[in-house]
Amino acid sequence: MKRFWRKFWRDERGMGVVEVILIIVVLIGLVIIFKTQITDVVNAIFKKIVSQSSSI
16 A cells, blocks of 8 residues: 555656646636726727727
8 A cells, every 4th residue: 555655646647747737727816806907908908909990
């Protein structure tokens, strides 16, 4: 049994998947926390694009 746990602990297969999932969770958390700020920035950018595209 001890041998099984040692082998299990040292096995690194699937570590990439865990890392990607953790990164996605952190990014989703940041988006939730800064949702209003992100929305304000995106709206300002689109307003600027629309106002400048009418002058072309």
